[in-house]
Amino acid sequence: DGGITQSPKYLFRKEGQNVTLSCEQNLNHDAMYWYRQDPGQGLRLIYYSQIVNDFQKGDIAEGYSVSREKKESFPLTVTSAQKNPTAFYLCASTNSGNTEAFFGQGTRLTVV
Amino acid sequence: DQQVKQNSPSLSVQEGRISILNCDYTNSMFDYFLWYKKYPAEGPTFLISISSIKDKNEDGRFTVFLNKSAKHLSLHIVPSQPGDSAVYFCAASVAGYALNFGKGTSLLVTP
Secondary structure, eight states: OOOEEEEOSEEEEOTTOOEEEEEEEOSOOSEEEEEEEETTTEEEEEEEEEETTEEEEOTTOTTEEEOOSBTTBOOEEEOTTOSOOOEEEEEEEEOSSSOOOEEOOOEEEEEO | OOSEEOOOSEEEEETTSOEEEEEEEOOTTOOEEEEEEEOTTSOOEEEEEEETTOSEEEETTEEEEEETTTTEEEEEESSOOGGGOEEEEEEEESTTOOOEEOOOEEEEEEO
16 A cells, blocks of 8 residues: 555654654655644645755744655654744655645654 | 635534635745645545646535636535535645645534
8 A cells, every 4th residue: 555654643752852753655756745733823844855865945944854865755853943843743745746745644743 | 924825714514505615825826726634633635636727626526616816716515514524724836846735724514
């Protein structure tokens, strides 16, 4: 079965710690994205990557970092510089051109 | 600045009636528009899309209308069913780049 897998589903982090969220896809999609969802805010773009070894900042990239060493994988690191990291994080992928994005099931990050 | 706007945070409709969800956008370069459905603590699932060269696209009970001059699109669900209750997000993109999302409209379909 093709799809996008995000792990873990729930993640707790102490203040001041970095944490990495995993996103893997076996859809052979070129582009991958990270979004953040907060109550009443919709989905806001953090980072995206159109091709391996290349990525661009989205609207709210501060305090986050990504890598794209393999086509299938696009991990997101939430650093201690992110002021309000508690949120629901969604990873997505698309083929090139105008096609729909497929989403993972999300990771709920809570800072304790 | 939000480029895709869904000005109604919630909508309640009776089962069997039509649900109309609205979306406005500001970027005239957007050429592809999508609607997603989302349940709490899950990823959004794709519903229907429309290219800027069309003004209507239908898929079963779901129809999306695009008015480029007004920079407005809408999703019609007919007939509405209780299982349609969810948050609906409008999204738009330029030439297949990253999707810009609205804040969502929570639809409640009552029996």
